[in-house]
Amino acid sequence: MSFPKIDDTHDPALTSWVSGADGHADFPVQNLPLGIFAPKAGAPRAGVAIGDHILDLAQCAERGLLPEAVRDAVRGRTLNALFALPSADRLALRRSLSRMLSDGKHRESIEPCLFAAADCTLHLPAAIGDYTDFYVGIHHATNVGKLFRPDNPLLPNYKYVPIGYHGRASSVRSSGVPVVRPRGQRKAPDADAPTVGPTGRLDYELELGVWIGQGNAPGEAIPINEAAGHVAGFCLLNDWSARDFQAWEYVPLGPFLAKNFHSTVSPWVVTAEAMAPFRIAQPARPEGDPAPLPYLWDEADQAQGALSLTLEVCISSAKMREANMPPHRLSHGPASNMYWTVQQIVTHHASNGCDLRPGDLLGTGTISAAEREGYGSLLELTEGGKTKVLLPTGEERAFLEDGDEIILRGRAEAAGFASIGLGECRAVILPAK
Amino acid sequence: MSFPKIDDTHDPALTSWVSGADGHADFPVQNLPLGIFAPKAGAPRAGVAIGDHILDLAQCAERGLLPEAVRDAVRGRTLNALFALPSADRLALRRSLSRMLSDGKHRESIEPCLFAAADCTLHLPAAIGDYTDFYVGIHHATNVGKLFRPDNPLLPNYKYVPIGYHGRASSVRSSGVPVVRPRGQRKAPDADAPTVGPTGRLDYELELGVWIGQGNAPGEAIPINEAAGHVAGFCLLNDWSARDFQAWEYVPLGPFLAKNFHSTVSPWVVTAEAMAPFRIAQPARPEGDPAPLPYLWDEADQAQGALSLTLEVCISSAKMREANMPPHRLSHGPASNMYWTVQQIVTHHASNGCDLRPGDLLGTGTISAAEREGYGSLLELTEGGKTKVLLPTGEERAFLEDGDEIILRGRAEAAGFASIGLGECRAVILPAK
Numbered sequence: 001m002s003f004p005k006i007d008d009t010h011d012p013a014l015t016s017w018v019s020g021a022d023g024h025a026d027f028p029v030q031n032l033p034l035g036i037f038a039p040k041a042g043a044p045r046a047g048v049a050i051g052d053h054i055l056d057l058a059q060c061a062e063r064g065l066l067p068e069a070v071r072d073a074v075r076g077r078t079l080n081a082l083f084a085l086p087s088a089d090r091l092a093l094r095r096s097l098s099r100m101l102s103d104g105k106h107r108e109s110i111e112p113c114l115f116a117a118a119d120c121t122l123h124l125p126a127a128i129g130d131y132t133d134f135y136v137g138i139h140h141a142t143n144v145g146k147l148f149r150p151d152n153p154l155l156p157n158y159k160y161v162p163i164g165y166h167g168r169a170s171s172v173r174s175s176g177v178p179v180v181r182p183r184g185q186r187k188a189p190d191a192d193a194p195t196v197g198p199t200g201r202l203d204y205e206l207e208l209g210v211w212i213g214q215g216n217a218p219g220e221a222i223p224i225n226e227a228a229g230h231v232a233g234f235c236l237l238n239d240w241s242a243r244d245f246q247a248w249e250y251v252p253l254g255p256f257l258a259k260n261f262h263s264t265v266s267p268w269v270v271t272a273e274a275m276a277p278f279r280i281a282q283p284a285r286p287e288g289d290p291a292p293l294p295y296l297w298d299e300a301d302q303a304q305g306a307l308s309l310t311l312e313v314c315i316s317s318a319k320m321r322e323a324n325m326p327p328h329r330l331s332h333g334p335a336s337n338m339y340w341t342v343q344q345i346v347t348h349h350a351s352n353g354c355d356l357r358p359g360d361l362l363g364t365g366t367i368s369a370a371e372r373e374g375y376g377s378l379l380e381l382t383e384g385g386k387t388k389v390l391l392p393t394g395e396e397r398a399f400l401e402d403g404d405e406i407i408l409r410g411r412a413e414a415a416g417f418a419s420i421g422l423g424e425c426r427a428v429i430l431p432a433k
Numbered sequence: 434m435s436f437p438k439i440d441d442t443h444d445p446a447l448t449s450w451v452s453g454a455d456g457h458a459d460f461p462v463q464n465l466p467l468g469i470f471a472p473k474a475g476a477p478r479a480g481v482a483i484g485d486h487i488l489d490l491a492q493c494a495e496r497g498l499l500p501e502a503v504r505d506a507v508r509g510r511t512l513n514a515l516f517a518l519p520s521a522d523r524l525a526l527r528r529s530l531s532r533m534l535s536d537g538k539h540r541e542s543i544e545p546c547l548f549a550a551a552d553c554t555l556h557l558p559a560a561i562g563d564y565t566d567f568y569v570g571i572h573h574a575t576n577v578g579k580l581f582r583p584d585n586p587l588l589p590n591y592k593y594v595p596i597g598y599h600g601r602a603s604s605v606r607s608s609g610v611p612v613v614r615p616r617g618q619r620k621a622p623d624a625d626a627p628t629v630g631p632t633g634r635l636d637y638e639l640e641l642g643v644w645i646g647q648g649n650a651p652g653e654a655i656p657i658n659e660a661a662g663h664v665a666g667f668c669l670l671n672d673w674s675a676r677d678f679q680a681w682e683y684v685p686l687g688p689f690l691a692k693n694f695h696s697t698v699s700p701w702v703v704t705a706e707a708m709a710p711f712r713i714a715q716p717a718r719p720e721g722d723p724a725p726l727p728y729l730w731d732e733a734d735q736a737q738g739a740l741s742l743t744l745e746v747c748i749s750s751a752k753m754r755e756a757n758m759p760p761h762r763l764s765h766g767p768a769s770n771m772y773w774t775v776q777q778i779v780t781h782h783a784s785n786g787c788d789l790r791p792g793d794l795l796g797t798g799t800i801s802a803a804e805r806e807g808y809g810s811l812l813e814l815t816e817g818g819k820t821k822v823l824l825p826t827g828e829e830r831a832f833l834e835d836g837d838e839i840i841l842r843g844r845a846e847a848a849g850f851a852s853i854g855l856g857e858c859r860a861v862i863l864p865a866k
Contacts, residue, residue: 129603130602155685166600168599170789196727218603218604220866249594250687251590252687255687256598257785257787261785262651293629351616352693352694353616354603354690355603355604433654
């Protein structure tokens with residue numbers, strides 16, 4: 001398994017001459033996430049986050065400051081071309097950026113390519129060819145399963161198949177784009193027929209997003225011991241869900257309009273290379289669980305295929321913002337609560353010859369912890385709307401209301417290394433049209 | 434409802450100076466379907482089929498022969514830009530092409546832009562942003578439902594919701610690209626655990642494909658009386674399916690690897706304008722069925738929202754081809770066996786604000802007739818593999834075998850008009866890797 005290796009770019013003692021970068025919660029010089037940004041009155045272009053600044057990669061390329069292998073690839077309006085390169089080229093870019101942003105001798109040539117992040121707009125990092133959402137958060141699957149089937153929450157295929165389904169690529173939006181409350185069909189359990197209207201059970205789902213790097217040829221599988229080489233990086237993903245639409249529409253072909261109105265991703269791609277220090281063993285399967293089938297089994301993947309990443313969900317209601325209250329944390333828990341590793345997801349997806357392409361987005365599915373404090377959706381926190389969540393204003397929530405803003409965050413930590421973050425994934429709910 | 438109107442381009446007396454076009458089974462001058470083709474040793478470009486020839490639209494544009502509104506749009510390697518134009522512009526293109534290809538005075542200027550279709554390769558007509566597959570063939574839904582739930586084949590939502598799910602855009606291929614038999618997980622009903630291997634239940638699905646023209650803004654619905662204006666045209670779609678994978682993986686989130694290894698479309702887009710004479714009333718709902726909800730109801734759509742189109746499936750086994758036998762017809766039936774119109778599908782899809790984009794592909798789902806001769810999949814024809822189909826060679830089929838080729842065809846007919854066809858959608862099965 002070709003996981004990126006730890007090198008001197010991960011050195012916790014490394015500092016940057018960019019003011020505010022050292023000790024930055026998300027983007028110290030050890031992170032160097034990639035994204036697409038537009039400065040005021042400028043066109044979208046590739047950039048890298050460093051503290052509260054963004055380095056313009058296109059401008060750096062024009063000035064001949066980047067490795068030759070990536071120069072053309074960073075000039076587009078998306079990162080797809082950069083994702084399509086061998087990961088060795090992105091590693092070369094990382095090493096070059098690390099040097100330029102840490103060693104003061106580069107300051108003069110680099111500083112003109114820096115923008116204050118606050119003055120920039122962040123866009124989707126890639127043109128998403130296909131977006132696939134998985135269901136590997138086993139506690140989420142169990143919690144949701146219990147609502148429908150108390151005695152038998154997990155279906156028989158769950159521990160053999162990394163369950164996934166295709167989502168909607170067109171409606172994936174970058175952090176900050178408001179979510180319009182969707183309209184649709186829902187049927188009350190005791191009603192004879194459905195009615196149409198704004199969803200009354202709007203929910204978030206806390207997920208990890210995976211950006212695909214190099215793809216596979218149509219008809220060719222991706223062996224599990226090569227899967228890590230196809231992952232360009234990670235982001236946060238909020239898979240907004242209309243639970244009432246979902247319950248009515250989802251048999252027999254799965255969720256559709258309950259999900260495809262809007263999905264939000266954090267705009268920065270934290271590269272697989274940046275995550276090298278944060279690899280941990282995949283949690284052991286409970287005794288009695290079947291071993292993964294051979295095509296999904298790799299010893300190295302089990303040893304270091306999971307991520308030491310803590311995820312959290314916060315809410316900020318309109319009333320809270322009026323009262324200048326900080327966002328209220330709804331839940332937090334480790335991203336390792338996944339029954340399958342990212343590599344197993346990738347290999348399973350391509351196992352029938354399905355071609356993944358650079359810039360494709362995979363979602364893990366909601367990642368919940370075993371305990372209530374780590375539940376990754378309101379559906380779980382409120383037991384399907386029965387137990388309301390109390391906000392600091394005294395407001396209660398069974399599901400989301402107009403004006404509510406949901407903020408996802410993720411933080412990678414490992415002893416002896418500088419902590420890095422995924423940045424924010426946020427969006428506010430607007431009333432239905 | 435703004436359905437395209439019948440005009441003099443549909444005149445059955447219209448003839449073309451292109452040899453072989455008059456009386457052509459699929460592409461007489463009344464059809465003029467759009468596609469992307471590559472001549473020998475040439476790059477892919479936009480073209481229009483006329484008889485056994487293809488007119489190079491990019492070359493016509495360069496020579497100033499096309500309406501100004503479409504000149505830039507036909508110069509790309511896909512039809513997406515042409516689909517993004519108002520349908521009035523595609524109508525202008527159609528009228529111009531009809532004049533140039535029927536009136537002999539244009540022959541001298543046009544003839545150098547013609548290629549023999551036999552010398553050309555046909556590509557996917559558009560870069561597909563998202564591909565959605567529906568389930569509106571009510572006899573198919575009933576037949577398949579019976580296999581699982583003999584007493585209650587249709588689920589309660591079927592007559593309210595045009596059921597659909599997202600498919601895989603990356604694995605949609607043009608006619609002629611062989612299908613590699615996929616490998617995957619399947620579990621025999623009496624087995625304790627699944628095994629992995631090539632599918633033993635490979636099937637086709639006969640569907641109509643719909644190419645989206647102008648899209649909608651994110652968050653904005655498409656009213657039913659405007660839906661027809663968002664349809665650029667039609668094709669045939671074979672939604673290849675691995676039934677053993679499907680049965681094992683599809684709960685609770687729907688089909689995934691059972692479908693996303695390959696889907697085949699016919700390469701020519703028969704435009705909504707070309708189909709104007711072939712509009713018929715939507716079949717009346719059986720007595721007792723609920724009326725469509727208001728957002729899906731439009732009188733004009735009910736009056737002329739269906740298509741007078743006969744679809745057929747043929748098979749050609751390797752043995753049949755060795756013996757020079759013609760393909761054997763497995764089934765045929767009318768495309769109007771849809772519980773929802775194409776317009777209702779489009780409106781439902783966007784009803785939650787989901788944005789459709791030019792070049793998106795919608796599949797209707799398998800279209801079966803009520804009678805066995807019109808069943809659109811082997812799953813139905815063989816009752817889940819129990820009743821084998823006999824081929825003229827004496828071979829039998831429960832499901833598809835390596836070397837089998839499946840050919841879909843579609844023909845539009847209406848009294849007083851020249852019949853037009855959708856062209857062929859074909860692919861042969863290769864052994865698993």
